[in-house]
Structure formats: C-alpha cells, structure tokens
Amino acid sequence: MAVSAPVDATKTLAWEALKAHYDALQAEGISLKDWFAADPDRVSKLTFQAGDLHFDLSKNLITDETVKLLADLGRACGVEERRAAMFAGEHINTTEDRAVLHTALRRPAEQKGQLIVDGQDVVADVHEVLDRMYAFAERVRSGEWRGVTGKKIEHLVSIGIGGSDLGPVMAYEALRPYADAGIDCRYISNIDPNDMAEKVKGLDPETTLVIIVSKTFTTLETLTNAREVKAWMLEQLKAAGAIDGSDEQNAEAIAKHFVAVSTALDLVADFGIDPENAFGFWNWVGGRYSVDSAVGLSLIIVLGPERFQQFLAGFRAIDEYFENTPLEENVVALMGLMNVWYVNFFGADTHAVLPYTQYLHRFPAYLQQLTMESNGKQVRWDGSAVTCHTGEVFWGEPGTNGQHAFYQLIHQGNVMVPADFIAFANTHNPAQDNGQDVHELFLGNFLAQTKALAFGKTAEEVRAEGTPEEIVPARVFTGNRPTTSIFGDTLTPFALGELIALYEHITFVQGTVWGIDSYDQWGVELGKQLAKQITPAFHDDEALAAQDASTRALIEYYRAHRQ
Numbered sequence: 001m002a003v004s005a006p007v008d009a010t011k012t013l014a015w016e017a018l019k020a021h022y023d024a025l026q027a028e029g030i031s032l033k034d035w036f037a038a039d040p041d042r043v044s045k046l047t048f049q050a051g052d053l054h055f056d057l058s059k060n061l062i063t064d065e066t067v068k069l070l071a072d073l074g075r076a077c078g079v080e081e082r083r084a085a086m087f088a089g090e091h092i093n094t095t096e097d098r099a100v101l102h103t104a105l106r107r108p109a110e111q112k113g114q115l116i117v118d119g120q121d122v123v124a125d126v127h128e129v130l131d132r133m134y135a136f137a138e139r140v141r142s143g144e145w146r147g148v149t150g151k152k153i154e155h156l157v158s159i160g161i162g163g164s165d166l167g168p169v170m171a172y173e174a175l176r177p178y179a180d181a182g183i184d185c186r187y188i189s190n191i192d193p194n195d196m197a198e199k200v201k202g203l204d205p206e207t208t209l210v211i212i213v214s215k216t217f218t219t220l221e222t223l224t225n226a227r228e229v230k231a232w233m234l235e236q237l238k239a240a241g242a243i244d245g246s247d248e249q250n251a252e253a254i255a256k257h258f259v260a261v262s263t264a265l266d267l268v269a270d271f272g273i274d275p276e277n278a279f280g281f282w283n284w285v286g287g288r289y290s291v292d293s294a295v296g297l298s299l300i301i302v303l304g305p306e307r308f309q310q311f312l313a314g315f316r317a318i319d320e321y322f323e324n325t326p327l328e329e330n331v332v333a334l335m336g337l338m339n340v341w342y343v344n345f346f347g348a349d350t351h352a353v354l355p356y357t358q359y360l361h362r363f364p365a366y367l368q369q370l371t372m373e374s375n376g377k378q379v380r381w382d383g384s385a386v387t388c389h390t391g392e393v394f395w396g397e398p399g400t401n402g403q404h405a406f407y408q409l410i411h412q413g414n415v416m417v418p419a420d421f422i423a424f425a426n427t428h429n430p431a432q433d434n435g436q437d438v439h440e441l442f443l444g445n446f447l448a449q450t451k452a453l454a455f456g457k458t459a460e461e462v463r464a465e466g467t468p469e470e471i472v473p474a475r476v477f478t479g480n481r482p483t484t485s486i487f488g489d490t491l492t493p494f495a496l497g498e499l500i501a502l503y504e505h506i507t508f509v510q511g512t513v514w515g516i517d518s519y520d521q522w523g524v525e526l527g528k529q530l531a532k533q534i535t536p537a538f539h540d541d542e543a544l545a546a547q548d549a550s551t552r553a554l555i556e557y558y559r560a561h562r563q
C-alpha cells in the first residue's frame, strides 16, 4: 500500500487554531499558579497512567483547550493513520523502502501467523531468534558454554556503535541490580584506540566472550575494533600458552570466544564467526530502535531470559496503550504533541530528560540518538522541505548532579527548556543518614525542582525574606517553566522497557506531525564518505592537495606534530 503524502502541518486549520490559542494565552499571560488556582481538577485532568507508569502533565503550559487542539493537530497530520500503518508493517520508511516494525520485536509468541510482512511471518521470525538467544544465554550463564581452555565465561565485551551500542549500554547500566550470573559486560564503541585499550585492561581472555554487534556488519568503527579485539584475544591466549597460534587453534578460539549479532549473516561468516554463533535481525528494525532485538544479546546473558522477557513485556504494555488510546487521552501521543507545541510555538530548541535515579545515567545519551537521528531533518518523507523547526536537542544528566551544573539555566535562563523528570518510588539501595531516608531526600529534590520551575518565586517573596533590594532581581524565579513528571514504582526491566517504548513513540508522533521519515539517517553519510577520502592525506601529498584550505592546514599541523 502506498504511503500517504505528508501533510504540511503549518497549513492545517489545527495549526492555525493552535497559533491563535498560543497568542491568546500570551496576551492573557501564562501563569501556572493562576491555572492551578482556577481549576481544582487540573491535576486529575492532566494525570495519566500508561502501563504501570504514572504521568503528571499538569506543570506544562497547556490548558484543556491546548490538549484538544494538539489532538486535532495530530489527527490533521495523520498520526492515527500512520500509527496504524507502522504497526501493520507498511513501508513507512520511504527513503529506504522499509517497514518500521520494532513493535513486532515485543509481540508475544501467541501472535505468530498474525503479522505477515513482505511474505514473512514476522512474529515467528522474532521468536525463532529469541528462543536461540535464550538457549545460548542459558548455556553461558550456567557455565555449560566454556572458553577454549575450559573456563566459565565471566566477562562479556560487546563491540558496536550507535544503535548497536547505546541501547545495550544504557540498559545494562539501568538494570545492574538484576545482573545475577556473575557476568559483567564492557562496551567498546569509539574507533579511538583508547576506548578499547581501557576496556580490555585487566580482562582475562580465557573467561571473556566477545559479542560483535552491527546491523550492517560494515561499520568502520565496529569492524576495526572487532579485528583489534580478535588480534588481542589470539595474542593473549597464545602468550598464556592456551593456544599454539596455528590456524586451527585460532579458529577454535574464535568459535569459543566470538559471537555476532547482525542482519548481514554472510559478512559475519566472512569474519570467521560460525553461523551457529550468530543471531540475526531484520532491515525493518532501525539501529536506534533495536535494543529489544538480538542487539540486546549482552543483556539476555547478563540478566537472564526471564528478565529480558519482562523487559519486552514493558515495551509491549506501552505499544498497546499507544496503539489503542484516543489521542486526547493518550499520554504518549500528548507528550509528542506537547514537544511540537514547545518547539514550534514557544521556540524551544532543546528538551531536557532528567532521571532521578543514577541507574538511568546513560538514558539521555541513548535518547539523543533515538530522537535526534530520527527527527533532525529538513525534508519530509516525500522530499519536500519542512516549513517549521524540527528536531530539538535532547540532553540531560541524572538527579542532583544536574541540579549542581545546569539547572541554573533551566530556572533563570532566558530560553525555554521543557523537561521530563523521571523518578521511582523505590530504590534498589535503601540508605539512612542520621535517621533520614536518603531516597526520600533525593525524591524531595525531584519534587522541589519541578515545583520551583512551575511556580517560581516573586520579587515580593524574595523581599519578604529580607533580601537587599539591589539583589532582588537576581533572586527572582519567573516560574512557568514546563515539566512533565514520570513516576514509577521501581526501575525494573519492565519499567525500562516501558520508558524506551514511550520515547520511541514520542519520537514517532513528532516526526509524523513534521512529515519526517524518522527511520532513515542520511545525515550521517557525508562525514563517513569524507573520512575515507581524507584519511590517506595524512601521508599522501596528492590526497592532501585535494583538500580544502582549512582541512589541509589541520593535516599539516598533524604532520608537523605526530611523533
């Protein structure tokens, strides 16, 4: 079925109505304090439950009317139709002519036979790989799978980059309390040799299993690192007398210590990895949408199959909610639409994601690829130019660390930074300090920040504290700085799956309103292409002469300084 043409959101009646609404709010004066005072039901009307996550949208710069108009905009831009097309496996990734089916990665096995895309039973394919991964993970966890010298695996090294790294690292860090098999994982991504050098430091190759993760199996960084780790492994094993360095023993060592995850299983075999030890996925899974595919193999080994199943169930809970809830009541869709509201009407260029749990310290970095590689685009899916701003910068740091770094700007800077606060009622590590529950101290900070951002502090309040008049202005907080609070019970594998699916769908909604193909990433290609042309110029004068003046001068600096 042909994908329908993108709508120019800015030409819709809904956009016009939102603009008029925005102007009216500005004219009246936006005041969260007044809005809360005027409407005792504001919190209950703007509180939502999706899966087992609790959302409070009341501290956003929205009214009942805004919610209605944002839902109208979503409908006018075809969010409902495109959502259905995505879940059904239509080729909504038009520039690559692919289906976008990360939601199929978490469909239950009972749905086998219910989703046939391009002639394939997608759910059956997914579960065939999941079952193989679960069996493999159990062998590693139980010690049945052993290294070439017969030792149990205690360390994983996962090599990948972008979507083949950020999701697994983030989830590994987030779910550390659930790593119960005595197996840790180190992730190598950067082509900078310093990354690998530090990650393999102190590792015993005899107890290490390497997972090479690359959708294409052609990525320069990953293949370079993979070859280097292979050389390191074989050298170390030989130096330890574990192998004699013959082709036969090298091959045996690789078979015991290297596995791969890719859509290009032929290239995996060319690398020397037994296809038996390779786990596939499909071109309908975008790299940044792939942590719940075979790309999550390191997680399955570290956490165990049962917890990975809970992780998938979390995704599924949000998928089902997002797919089946009308836009006005659909907090996932509303969060995407609110982002459009802030970017296109208030001119917000960035969006902070502020987790109040240290375990989510890599979540903002993960979201940067998810959101910015998806929506940092200037043309629509039919090639026409987008006529409004797209793709805000996502950023953040966990908890009180951020408070002592950049919150100054969020509170008193003259740019708007909409922020999502994520917190959990329970901690994995309860602690007391002088009779004070430290987790409550932490959560008190989360609530204090969102309150200060919403309601601020007036000059009168500052004066009433006896502040000298000349510094009153510096101590005023304007308030009316929008935040969304996401509260959960405990950061479990299920909750993490929910959070990831939440932001996947938020990204989808924004992309759809802007008419963007959120599933391609042509913007990363030119740099890759140029790197191939430039690298020879470090030594080759002809290649150097072909560079622009600035690049040439930088290479000359390098030539003069390289020892």
Ligand SMILES: O=P(O)(O)OC[C@H]1O[C@](O)(CO)[C@@H](O)[C@@H]1O
Pocket (backbone or CB within 6 Å): 161, 162, 163, 164, 213, 214, 215, 216, 217, 218, 219, 222, 287, 288, 373, 521, 524
């Ligand atoms: O998994 P691969 O094919 O090695 O690609 C890694 C990453 O590179 C990118 O293509 C960007 O360069 C990402 O989209 C992807 O996640």
